[in-house]
Amino acid sequence: MESMMGHGTSAKPLSEQVYSYLWTRIQRGEWREHQKLPSVRTLAAELDVHRLTVFKAYQRLKDEKKVYVKDKSGYYVHPGGRLPFDDLEYPIVSSYVQNSHLSEIHRVPAAYQFSYALLDPNLLPNRYFSAYVKDIFDRYPKVLGTYSTVQGDEELREALAGFFARHHRLHLPADSILITTGSQQAIDLIARVLVQPMDAVLIERPTYSAAIDIFRQQGAQLLPVEIHPFGYDLEQIESYMKRYKPRLFYLNPTFHNPTGYTVPAIQRKQLVELAERYRCFLIEDDPFHDIYFAQQPPAPLYSYSTEGYAAYIRSFSKYVAPGLRIAAVCMQPALMKHLLAVKSLADNGSPLLNQKIFLHYFTSDRLVQHMEKLRIALNVRKSIMEEEMSTTTWKWKSPEGGFNLWVKLPDTVPMDVLLAESIEQSISFVPGAICDPLKESRSWMRLSYSYINEKQLRDGMRLLIQLAGQLEGRNS
Incomplete structure (x- = not known):
């Protein structure tokens, strides 16, 4: 069995x-x-x-x-037991009703792709990359014949240690950094080390859907913590920590996925104090830190930690070079050795070529120029999406960074029907229930403005708004 x-x-x-x-x-x-x-x-x-x-x-x-x-x-x-919309060929419909896996949404081909919280490839310096990769082979002629260490390329870890010290007040040795193949692998490795079946795990509501799946796969009991524009209800968090003794709290406090909210610095310090008092590990996932449109966000929680109850996952896959899938985990040595043991079984180390390509681009002047242009381009695209929605009764809070808008539709718009009809019109988005540990949030959806160009954004949003209006008219 x-x-x-x-x-x-x-x-x-x-x-x-x-x-x-x-x-x-x-x-x-x-x-x-x-x-x-x-x-x-x-x-x-x-x-x-x-x-x-x-x-x-x-x-x-x-x-x-x-x-x-x-x-x-x-x-x-009994009649009516099958999934609705079985006649559609797309896997997302059955996934949304039955399992709600984000991976199924990403398999749907769509002209208007609002489900990808990824960067438009046209916003990357692709010609520069072509010449640049050749230079890497000149510098490291044996790179394709060499494995990385399990912990990751030492040269890259040293560079990241210097970067974290200069920009985030994170003073840690290279041995406290692990290179992973994207942030999702990092979450999975940490879950394997820290979580046993029936362990309580605090998790934001809503949150990154893959994290929900990972912790459930480990047999965790998920305790949802609401995230608001002002941050968290710290009294609720302390109550949960007292009562349930959670093993960890997975959180994404900077340009949060999917809401875009950012937790203020004072709460970050208070969260670390609570975590140390109740021995609850804080697992901070930070994939959008450099995608800010005005002010830089607060420092990571790890910068406040003195007793080792915080880990920091910094992903660069979203905007530096998505195809390289580079992320870094910062963690105290006592836990790092266990993480390395699990990583060695997972893949025995992330690809060395990817790490070397990332290293020299990450430390180049070209990246600084790229980030400045990228922030402007993404802010423009966010404004276009918001401008199109301004004619509706939809509700959202404009984020100060990141790739996503978290949007509430009228209750008279059935999200499952909207999803099915949108797919037929080559539109893809993420229904809110996928991001909800309780599988509720039926009136919400995540719209990503980062992946398609400005014209596609306008055309796709107008079509989506039209479909939602037709459904609202039918049901009102």
């Missing part, structure tokens, strides 16, 4: 695992409406569980009107 259901669900009762197995197959259409399901005896033998376990799962499905019973005949699929 455990091998069939997967290690990530082993903390669930067996009857719940059997229930999920049955309901998933019904939703996928593997059993059709009014089709007879396997008998209790047959399914118990197939899954190697007690018949009572299967019976409990069937009874729950029956109570929820997902199956029905015929006397002396067995269980049958």
Whole structure:
């Protein structure tokens, strides 16, 4: 049974695992409406569980009107059990209703791509890169025949240590930095080291959807913490820390994904004090730090930490050179050795060529020029999106940086229908439920303004607004 259901669900009762197995197959259409399901005896033998376990799962499905019973005949699929919009070819619709994985959204081909919190490739210095990569091979002729160390290229880690000291008041040795293949890998490695099944984990609501999936896969109990334009309710956080003894708090306090909010400096210091008092690790994910439109954001939480209860994930994949997938984890040595052990099993070290290319671009004058132009271009695109939405009753708070707008639509616009009809019109966006640990936020969506050009932004937004208005008219 455990091998069939997967290690990530082993903390669930067996009857719940059997229930999920049955309901998933019904939703996928593997059993059709009014089709007879396997008998209790047959399914118990197939899954190697007690018949009572299967019976409990069937009874729950029956109570929820997902199956029905015929006397002396067995269980049958109730009409309407399949996923809505099954006739569409796109995987995102079934994902949104069933699993809500962001990766499924990114597989949808769309002319108006508002779901990618990525940089428009046309905003990168691509011609410069072409000549620059050749220079890297001249400097390091054996780079393709050499592995990186597990912790990452020492030259790159030394450069990052100097950068963090100059710009963020983070004074740490290169040995306290680990290079990972993007921030998602960093979150996954930390979760494997720190989180055991049934551990409590504080997580923002809403938040980066991949982090939700990672911590759930580890069997964590997620405790949502609301994030607001002013930051967090620190009394709520302290109450959770007292009551649940959470293992860690995963947070994205700078140009937050998806809301764009930034937590003020005073709260950052107070959060570190709470974390040290209640022995709760703060895992700060910071992928947008340099994408500010006016003032630079506050220093990372790690800069306030004195007892080692903070880790800092700094990703450069979003805007420096997305294809290189470079991120850095800053962590105290006591935990770093455990992280290295897990990293060695994951990939034995991120690609050395990527690290060398990133190193010399990151320390170049060209990057400074690139960042100045990039901030201007992204601010213009954000303004275009906001200008188009200004004719609607939609609500949002304009962020001071980052790639995203977190937008609330009227309750009369059903998000699942809007998503399906948008896909048919080659528009993609992220429904808010995907970013919500509670799978609610049904009136919200994340719109990214970073990936498509200015004309596409205007055209796509006008079409999206038109579709939403038509749905609102039908339901009002």
